[in-house]
Amino acid sequence: MADRTLLDPFPIGWYWVDFSKNLGKNQLRGKKWMGNEVVYWRDRDGRVCMAKATCPHLGAKLSPNMGGKLHDGCLVCPYHGYTYDATGSCVRTRHGPPNEHVQLSTFSTVETGGVLIAFWHPEGQKPDWTPPSMDGPEWSEFTFYKDVIAAHPQEACENGVDLAHLPHVHGYREVTQIGEPQIEGPMLQTRFKLVRRVGLPRFIGLNLNVDAIVTLWGLGMSTIEPSMDYAGVYIRQLAMMSPIDEKRTSFVMGLQLKKIGKPNALVPGLGLLPASLLRHWMRSLFFKIYRHDISQDYVIWENKDFLKYPRLDSADSSIMRFRRFSQQFYPNPQF
Numbered sequence: 001m002a003d004r005t006l007l008d009p010f011p012i013g014w015y016w017v018d019f020s021k022n023l024g025k026n027q028l029r030g031k032k033w034m035g036n037e038v039v040y041w042r043d044r045d046g047r048v049c050m051a052k053a054t055c056p057h058l059g060a061k062l063s064p065n066m067g068g069k070l071h072d073g074c075l076v077c078p079y080h081g082y083t084y085d086a087t088g089s090c091v092r093t094r095h096g097p098p099n100e101h102v103q104l105s106t107f108s109t110v111e112t113g114g115v116l117i118a119f120w121h122p123e124g125q126k127p128d129w130t131p132p133s134m135d136g137p138e139w140s141e142f143t144f145y146k147d148v149i150a151a152h153p154q155e156a157c158e159n160g161v162d163l164a165h166l167p168h169v170h171g172y173r174e175v176t177q178i179g180e181p182q183i184e185g186p187m188l189q190t191r192f193k194l195v196r197r198v199g200l201p202r203f204i205g206l207n208l209n210v211d212a213i214v215t216l217w218g219l220g221m222s223t224i225e226p227s228m229d230y231a232g233v234y235i236r237q238l239a240m241m242s243p244i245d246e247k248r249t250s251f252v253m254g255l256q257l258k259k260i261g262k263p264n265a266l267v268p269g270l271g272l273l274p275a276s277l278l279r280h281w282m283r284s285l286f287f288k289i290y291r292h293d294i295s296q297d298y299v300i301w302e303n304k305d306f307l308k309y310p311r312l313d314s315a316d317s318s319i320m321r322f323r324r325f326s327q328q329f330y331p332n333p334q335f
């Protein structure tokens, strides 16, 4: 288990909650998220509400496994029947009229690319920035996979700017950083080039010459955009780290891609396949590579210590830049 005692386990930011397909209309769900029991539901008009699972009347739990239920798209408390709409307002009490002083403690949410994401702030402050939109007709649907790991989101993000580990852990070749990481408020972006071999080393294989842009959106989510211009391949990978409690973090990987522009430049003859089949097949292949490569990091993240004073070398300038950037997501200085 990593030494997480130095870092606040729940930094401010946007964090994955669920996949949109798991939340149909008039459906209520509950889970542990950022150390809190939360409920979330979609009403009949498609509006989503996410709130702490505690009824403000007298403290009963509102989760579906504790008796919370939806009625006409509103959440009904199992204790005295106070009823809340998708804005979190109490719209009915046991006496009938709404109680205007009663309001659920809600979280701001965004749904994009098939995921539901919510904003966490320990004092309940509302966000002044939003995560990127991942919809768009040029993109395929995402393929997703979720793991639960024992690692702090900051460690996973730090890995994204740590180019020195790419040859060592992942076997990438000719890794070259392009410029310094750029920081704009809660966003940090790094660009680099690399060669990733696909297939059997020293036998049949393919060298992919990849340009990649890694963008951190806070510490809870990052996008990785590998592209191979020469073959018209544009991929968007999602990495979302969502703490469940002080020890466990949901790690969600997603991958979508655009239509393959010049498939014959990847492998001669590939362009003979129907475009939709080719895109489906390439999405599975690239996702398999992505999952494989990320899982190589798990054992390091889960067991490493967080060093407040790391002994860095000249290849690590991005690490300190990242650490200064990450301070903004903690209410108190962490390191």
Ligand code: FES
Pocket (backbone or CB within 6 Å): 055, 056, 057, 058, 059, 060, 077, 078, 079, 080, 081, 082
């Ligand atoms: S505790 Fe929820 S209605 Fe009373």
Ligand SMILES: [Fe+2]
Pocket (backbone or CB within 6 Å): 159, 165, 169, 170, 293, 294, 297
């Ligand atoms: Fe890595």
